[in-house]
C-alpha cells in the first residue's frame with residue numbers, strides 16, 4: 001500500500017509540469033543557467049536564504065526552523081547529458097543533442113516540491129533545512145566545485161539525503177544500500193608514443209598501435225590477477241584514437257578509460273599497477289607510455305544511522321516489503337564529497353512503469369520515467385528531513 005502525504009499529492013501536478021519543463025530545456029554540466037535561475041527564484045519565493053553561482057551554477061537554500069536544532073541537507077543534481085533524445089513524449093528535449101537521460105529533471109522537481117512543503121512547516125520545526133542543487137554531477141566535478149566555493153560555509157549539517165530515480169526497480173520500490181553504495185571514479189588517459197612511418201616499412205618506424213594492443217590486453221590482468229577475488233574494481237578503456245590513413249604508422253595512440261573502486265587503498269594500488277604495466281610494456285616495445293589519472297570522486301558510503309532513518313521513512317511511503325536492500329553499484333555520484341563531510345544516505349527511487357516490458361536504462365536516448373515516482377521521491381525527502389531533525 002502506497003501512503004503518499006496529502007501535501008505531496010497537492011503539489012503533484014505542479015511538480016510534474018516543472019519536471020516536463022526542465023526536461024524540455026536540458027542543460028549540460030556547468031551550463032545550467034536557466035535551471036539554476038528557476039531554482040533560485042522558487043527558493044527565494046519560499047523564504048529560503050539563497051546562494052547562487054556556487055561551483056559555477058550550483059544553488060543552495062537555507063531555511064531556519066522556528067526553534068534551534070539539527071540541520072538536514074537534501075541534495076538534488078540538476079544537469080543533463082550530451083545525448084540526442086529519441087523518446088517520443090510531448091515534453092521532449094528542445095535542445096539538440098542534450099537530454100535529461102538520467103532523471104535529474106525529476107530530482108530538481110522533487111527537491112523543489114520538498115522545499116515548498118518543508119518551508120510551510122519551518123516555523124514549527126526545530127532545526128534548519130539546507131537544500132543543495134548541484135551542477136555537473138554527470139561530469140562528477142560539480143560537488144567539489146560547490147564545496148570549493150564554500151557551499152557548506154556556515155552550515156553544520158547533521159544528516160544528508162540524496163535520491164536517484166532508477167528504472168532498474170518498478171515504481172513503488174525504494175532501494176537502499178548498506179554501507180558501500182557507489183564506487184570512486186578516476187578518469188584515465190594513456191598516451192603511447194612511438195615514431196611514425198610508412199606502413200610498408202614498420203622496421204623503420206616504432207609502432208605504437210601494436211604496443212597499445214598489448215597494453216590493453218595486459219591491463220585486463222589488473223582486475224583478474226591483482227585485485228583480491230572478493231574485492232571489486234572495474235577498469236574500462238573506452239576510447240582509442242590513432243592514425244590517419246591505411247598506409248601510415250602513427251606517432252602515437254591515445255586511450256581514455258575509467259577506474260572504479262570501493263576501497264581507496266586498492267585504487268592506489270591499481271593506479272600504480274596501471275602505470276607499471278603501461279610504461280613497462282611500452283618500453284619493451286621501444287615506445288613510451290604516459291599515464292594520467294584524474295580523481296573525480298571518492299566512493300560513496302551510506303552512514304548506518306542515516307540509512308536507518310531512510311529505510312524507516314521509505315517504509316512509511318511504499319511499505320516495508322518494497323524497501324529493498326540494493327547491491328552496491330559500480331557507478332559513481334560525486335555527492336560523495338558532501339557525504340564525506342555530512343553523514344548521508346543515498347536512496348534509489350524505482351521509476352519503471354509496471355507495464356514496461358523492458359524499461360529504458362539511464363543514459364539511453366529513449367530514457368523516460370514513470371512520473372508517479374515523483375510523489376514518492378518528494379515524500380521521501382520531506383519525511384526524511386522531518387525525521388532527521390527529530391532529536392535522537
Ligand SMILES: [Zn+2]
Nearest residue numbers: 102138362363
Ligand atoms: Zn547519469
Ligand SMILES: [Zn+2]
Nearest residue numbers: 102103104164
Ligand atoms: Zn544521474
